[in-house]
């Protein structure tokens with residue numbers, strides 16, 4: 001309240017100074033003065049917003065704000081945060097565009113005042129039947145239309161340019177956050193209807209900058225118009241010795257009262273805009289799911305279930321949009337009644353009052369009137385000019401008032417984009433970087449040193465180490481569920497490891513922790529750098545691009561040349577994974593296609609495996625990635641990777657045909673226990689045990705069906721059997 005009253009006092013003093021100065025300045029000086037005043041006004045507004053924003057306690061990052069988005073301190077705090085991104089510094093391109101935009105708005109205000117005066121003179125010459133002067137003024141009027149229309153178009157052009165620049169700044173910064181430290185993955189883990197990053201990154205940023213720039217224009221120019229027009233009207237009234245205090249007071253009272261009323265009755269457009277955006281985001285997510293899982297849905301003929309879900313959510317969106325439209329309907333009725341009709345009535349009373357009530361003009365300012373007709377023409381000119389100025393002023397105030405609705409909408413989008421940035425920041429801050437082992441430090445020393453006092457979750461990485469050491473780690477999901485309480489293994493280069501266990505026992509989770517996707521909560525890991533470890537999933541990710549891009553992913557063609565690889569090398573790799581026929585079929589390595597759809601399951605897996613021969617990592621994590629590949633091709637790939645490329649394989653597999661390529665086994669039991677042992681020595685023994693297990697399984701299945709048949713026979717014969725007791 002104190003800050004607001006201070007601001008009001010400052011504005012009032014500024015208007016008084018402006019009025020005094022305007023009366024004594026040339027046009028050019030007036031222009032400079034107006035520019036200075038606009039800048040000062042912008043500065044005061046900025047400091048005012050800063051004061052408001054500073055008084056907001058720093059919100060907990062990424063915590064959803066409990067208050068609804070509205071025009072309050074929190075909004076200014078959020079807008080200040082986003083402005084720092086949109087305007088990186090005073091001399092940035094964005095600030096320059098804003099400056100030019102403001103100058104154009106100032107020019108337009110001066111032109112409006114000039115046109116209003118010119119119209120007054122035109123009417124006066126019509127009344128006086130002065131054809132020559134009328135023609136002269138008409139030409140002037142047409143000439144002024146050239147800069148006026150240029151100004152109008154320039155305002156729109158600068159508006160869209162500024163909008164695009166601000167949007168680009170927000171998008172650039174959000175991409176920096178999003179792709180840094182795998183924030184996109186951490187956010188995907190959280191994916192819920194509360195977290196709609198794709199909607200925030202596209203629609204919300206777009207709407208935010210649109211509204212921001214539009215509001216800047218629809219607030220700055222009208223505010224400047226109001227100041228300049230008020231000063232001109234007061235100047236006019238003073239020059240004619242007419243009392244201007246009563247109309248001014250009347251204007252203030254009418255504007256103040258209608259403003260308060262509009263603020264009071266205004267529905268919560270900010271919250272509604274945020275709700276609609278959220279629902280749109282969820283609908284978009286549902287459509288995306290259909291595309292991603294189209295094949296599975298088609299196999300199950302799940303169209304009805306999916307369309308029901310989408311229709312239900314569309315209806316929810318429709319309801320939310322209807323609520324906005326209904327609220328806008330009655331709000332606009334009241335707003336238009338107050339701003340158009342009440343104001344017009346007040347305006348007409350204001351301008352007619354001096355003319356109706358004044359007895360005569362003062363001798364000092366009165367133009368020498370020779371007859372009554374001349375006096376009437378002069379009055380008509382002044383009336384027309386005052387009416388034009390007043391209607392421009394009323395227009396300006398109306399624009400400020402109608403902007404309130406958009407301002408509240410802006411609060412909704414500001415909240416959504418601000419929360420997205422805060423989420424990115426938090427996820428980025430929570431990412432722990434592995435500790436780098438310097439080249440003169442022996443990896444062994446580090447582990448032995450830390451063994452004395454193990455700190456929770458330490459990951460060491462180095463270019464020089466050729467083993468993966470997992471020391472007393474806790475395998476835990478991001479939800480905090482402990483899968484394996486304590487795991488310790490050492491995998492040296494050349495120790496091909498088979499990882500087995502029942503579903504959900506934590507096999508893939510171990511890979512996620514080793515690759516740094518999931519945080520390490522306890523224990524120590526020492527491993528090579530990520531570039532020396534390559535993960536191949538069961539369903540390989542296929543990128544947008546050529547067939548070549550699929551093999552070298554995530555490298556780009558430039559990286560391929562830097563690695564001194566060429567197409568002939570890639571064709572050799574295709575030979576290893578038996579995909580040369582696919583290269584021919586699809587039209588060469590340059591062929592572009594929707595690879596997810598044109599390749600079979602086995603081809604996709606072989607393409608996924610081709611990447612390990614291109615990247616040649618020290619360790620490859622193979623997560624059931626040969627389940628759709630024939631046993632002979634699988635054998636060829638394993639043989640080449642181990643013997644020719646010297647890649648150490650860590651394989652999760654259920655197929656026992658793969659056992660022969662591994663010399664160690666890590667076996668989980670599904671209840672947190674594990675066993676790590678050599679496989680070489682007891683491979684034959686294990687194979688025998690496996691065969692025996694399969695045989696027993698088959699036998700027991702026959703026993704079960706024999707029991708069913710015996711029961712049937714007993715029922716028919718009406719006898720009992722000792723085998724069933």
Ligand SMILES: Nc1ncnc2c1ncn2[C@@H]1O[C@H](COP(=O)(O)OP(=O)(O)OP(=O)(O)O)[C@@H](O)[C@H]1O
Nearest residue numbers: 189477478479483502503504505506507508509510
């Ligand atoms: N993103 C996740 N967030 C929370 N829990 C998860 C996540 N991914 C997996 N889990 C849980 O972690 C446990 C281990 O999953 P993991 O994928 O490691 O199993 P797995 O041993 O590889 O099983 P399978 O042989 O079926 O692939 C499971 O209980 C699973 O529900």
